Amino acid sequence: MxxxxxxxxxxxxxxxxxxxxxxxxYPTILSTRVAGNLxxxxxxxxxxxxxxxxxxLSGGIDLSVGSVIAFSGVFISVxxxxxxxHPLVVFALLLVVTTAFGAAMGGLIDWLAMPPFIVxxxxxxxxxxxxxxxxxxxxxxxxxxxxFLQDAYYxxxxxxxxxxxxxxMLLSVLGGMILxxxxxxxxxVFALGGGAATARLMGVRVRRTTVLIYAFSGFMSxxxxxxxxxxxxxxxxxxxxxxxxTAIAAVVIGGTLLAGGAGYMFGTLIGVLTMGLIQxxxxxxxxxxxxxxxxxxxxxxxxxxxxxxxxxxxxxxxQGAA
Amino acid sequence: MIRxxxxxxxxxxxxxxxxxxxxxxxxxxxxxxxxxxxxVGPVIDILKRGxxxxxxxxxxxxxxATGGIDLSVGTVMAITxxxxxxxxxxxxxxxxxxxxxxxxGVIAGLWNGCLVAVLGIQPIVATLILMTAGxxxxxxxxxxxxxxxxxxxxxxxGSGSLLGIPVPTLLWLLTAVLVxxxxxxxxxxxxxxxxxxxxRASALAGVNARGLIVVVYMASGLCAALAGIIxxxxxxxADANNAGLWLxxDAILAVVIGGNSLLGGxxxxxxxxxxxxxxxxxxxxxxxxxFPSEYNLVIKAVLVLAILMIQSPHLANEWALIxxxxxxxxxxxxxxx
Numbered sequence: 001m002x003x004x005x006x007x008x009x010x011x012x013x014x015x016x017x018x019x020x021x022x023x024x025x026y027p028t029i030l031s032t033r034v035a036g037n038l039x040x041x042x043x044x045x046x047x048x049x050x051x052x053x054x055x056x057l058s059g060g061i062d063l064s065v066g067s068v069i070a071f072s073g074v075f076i077s078v079x080x081x082x083x084x085x086h087p088l089v090v091f092a093l094l095l096v097v098t099t100a101f102g103a104a105m106g107g108l109i110d111w112l113a114m115p116p117f118i119v120x121x122x123x124x125x126x127x128x129x130x131x132x133x134x135x136x137x138x139x140x141x142x143x144x145x146x147x148f149l150q151d152a153y154y155x156x157x158x159x160x161x162x163x164x165x166x167x168x169m170l171l172s173v174l175g176g177m178i179l180x181x182x183x184x185x186x187x188x189v190f191a192l193g194g195g196a197a198t199a200r201l202m203g204v205r206v207r208r209t210t211v212l213i214y215a216f217s218g219f220m221s222x223x224x225x226x227x228x229x230x231x232x233x234x235x236x237x238x239x240x241x242x243x244x245x246t247a248i249a250a251v252v253i254g255g256t257l258l259a260g261g262a263g264y265m266f267g268t269l270i271g272v273l274t275m276g277l278i279q280x281x282x283x284x285x286x287x288x289x290x291x292x293x294x295x296x297x298x299x300x301x302x303x304x305x306x307x308x309x310x311x312x313x314x315x316x317x318x319q320g321a322a
Numbered sequence: 323m324i325r326x327x328x329x330x331x332x333x334x335x336x337x338x339x340x341x342x343x344x345x346x347x348x349x350x351x352x353x354x355x356x357x358x359x360x361x362v363g364p365v366i367d368i369l370k371r372g373x374x375x376x377x378x379x380x381x382x383x384x385x386x387a388t389g390g391i392d393l394s395v396g397t398v399m400a401i402t403x404x405x406x407x408x409x410x411x412x413x414x415x416x417x418x419x420x421x422x423x424x425x426x427g428v429i430a431g432l433w434n435g436c437l438v439a440v441l442g443i444q445p446i447v448a449t450l451i452l453m454t455a456g457x458x459x460x461x462x463x464x465x466x467x468x469x470x471x472x473x474x475x476x477x478x479x480g481s482g483s484l485l486g487i488p489v490p491t492l493l494w495l496l497t498a499v500l501v502x503x504x505x506x507x508x509x510x511x512x513x514x515x516x517x518x519x520x521x522r523a524s525a526l527a528g529v530n531a532r533g534l535i536v537v538v539y540m541a542s543g544l545c546a547a548l549a550g551i552i553x554x555x556x557x558x559x560a561d562a563n564n565a566g567l568w569l570x571x572d573a574i575l576a577v578v579i580g581g582n583s584l585l586g587g588x589x590x591x592x593x594x595x596x597x598x599x600x601x602x603x604x605x606x607x608x609x610x611x612x613f614p615s616e617y618n619l620v621i622k623a624v625l626v627l628a629i630l631m632i633q634s635p636h637l638a639n640e641w642a643l644i645x646x647x648x649x650x651x652x653x654x655x656x657x658x659x
Contacts (some may be wrong), residue, residue, distance in 0.1 A: 061446065108627075108630075112630055112631065114584075114630050115584050115585070117391070117446065117584070118574075118578060118584055118626070118630065119630065121571060121574070121575075121626065122623045122626040122627050122630070123623070124571075125619045125620070125622045125623035125626065126619070126620060126623035126624075128619050129616070129617070129618070129619030129620030129621075129622070129623055130620060132616035132617075132618075132619060132620075133616050133617065133620065136614075136616055245450065245453065245454060248450065249450070249454060252447070258444060258446075258447045259444060289461070289466055291457070291458040291461035291462060291466065291562075292458065293458070294454055294455055294457055294458030294461075295455050295458035295459065295462070297454055297455070298451050298452070298454045298455020298456075298458065299455065301450070301451050301454060301455075302451050305443055305447060305448075305451070306441070309441060309442065309443065
């Protein structure tokens with residue numbers, strides 16, 4: 001068996017065990033209502049994490065996603081308030097803007113040969129700054145189309161609601177899985193994560209791939225911003241602060257190697273759901289404070305990083321022996 | 323002396339340009355007055371408000387010089403603030419509170435340093451763990467409340483003044499001078515630069531690279547503790563949620579504005595501290611000049627991009643190429659003429 005699947009299997013096992021423990025204590029956690037809410041509440045995080053997974057697979061990092069989500073919400077709500085455009089037109093405009101923004105960051109990373117960390121940090125300041133310049137207030141969205149999107153759900157057996165945004169998240173993960181594991185572009189991303197010099201020697205077009213990776217992440221954060229605006233029904237420049245770190249944590253818990261070059265898109269979904277489950281459990285329990293979420297996520301992060309570290313050393317040793 | 327002045331020239335020029343710009347909009351910017359035995363004025367305010375970021379930048383410079391990064395400093399500020407406040411509330415006195423807070427900072431740094439140096443985890447990830455979990459720990463200490471205290475001895479550290487100068491200003495100046503002296507009057511700075519340029523090579527040359535890396539993270543933790551003490555003393559309370567929030571990014575920015583490469587190697591503490599003052603001048607200047615504070619982040623972003631362009635190895639090569647070609651053309655023209 002390929003040792004690279006161990007982190008993914010470990011993630012799935014931990015999620016299943018955690019779900020079993022939770023449901024043993026609170027049987028209602030197994031209901032489709034809770035499952036449906038788990039998907040809905042974490043939809044924007046899941047979509048962001050899909051983009052982040054691709055970036056991390058390539059050995060990079062994108063700190064701008066949280067700010068882009070906030071910018072998206074403000075952009076949508078201000079445009080809907082001040083112009084007569086249909087939301088779908090606004091969505092299309094927004095996705096063009098955020099994708100171009102991501103592509104520009106990718107271009108800068110390649111052109112300046114600077115660490116992605118600091119370039120996307122500038123992007124983080126810029127996106128939130130522009131959001132502030134559009135408005136400093138929380139702007140409600142009252143368009144009828146939004147009401148339609150918010151009420152679009154399928155009632156599962158057991159009265160659980162499978163909402164539009166929940167399904168959109170699952171579809172994004174599916175799309176991300178195909179893109180990362182079944183296309184030439186995905187192979188280039190993995191190659192780049194293994195090492196830029198090797199990738200170049202293999203014939204990967206590094207500049208084009210880097211630009212596309214960050215453009216994809218920008219697109220996904222824009223989509224996450226749309227979902228977040230549907231979820232909250234408003235745009236607020238201070239929204240989604242720190243989402244970039246939660247998304248990175250979800251990707252790591254999902255078994256993707258932070259150094260790049262190894263990981264699975266599906267693991268990210270499990271990582272997001274695991275973090276959502278912790279929150280749900282704390283809500284069910286009622287006596288635990290919400291800060292335990294942060295501590296447990298920190299411990300999980302540490303555990304997975306150590307697991308990955310051990311696996312890398314194990315495979316190195318095996319290679320050395322062979 | 324002249325050489326070190328030349329090193330910080332870009333930062334000094336930036337500061338002067340900023341001061342001139344702000345004075346344009348707010349003519350009394352550079353005015354300093356004596357009031358109730360202490361100096362007051364916008365410049366003094368900048369020197370005081372910039373204290374936490376300046377102190378964080380001192381520790382961050384050392385970490386960055388080894389090629390690492392410490393994302394947890396803002397959270398460590400929250401933890402140490404919570405420790406100090408809860409010690410004061412329990413009536414253990416100021417010296418004990420200071421000792422416990424500094425101890426907590428050093429332990430946090432030891433944790434980060436061990437993850438990076440002993441387990442070999444990437445610095446961004448290793449410090450991300452404490453950044454995520456740390457605020458939870460801080461809230462555990464304060465039990466989710468904002469712990470307030472009335473000890474005037476402790477709050478003197480945040481809002482008092484000595485010889486007319488605010489205490490936080492003196493503290494960051496003292497920290498910067500002490501650490502810079504320790505680095506430059508001994509071989510320590512040189513060894514840290516060696517580790518940052520090539521860890522394997524320096525280890526082979528006999529430098530205790532692992533030990534040094536652990537020590538710089540501990541120094542960063544201690545600086546974060548000091549910054550946390552000042553922030554807590556200033557508001558006379560520990561706020562686990564908001565103390566030091568996003569200051570790690572400002573600290574990293576200060577280090578980068580100071581011309582220190584994020585890839586490790588040569589560093590200048592004076593330049594990083596000046597970088598912190600540049601950030602604070604922008605923050606205060608935007609408010610004084612009457613611009614809406616919303617512009618703050620956009621201006622910061624543009625500043626970072628400009629600095630990245632100046633630092634970029636690619637562009638430096640291209641620039642050198644253009645200059646060489648120009649020189650060659652000039653030489654050819656002179657030969658013709």
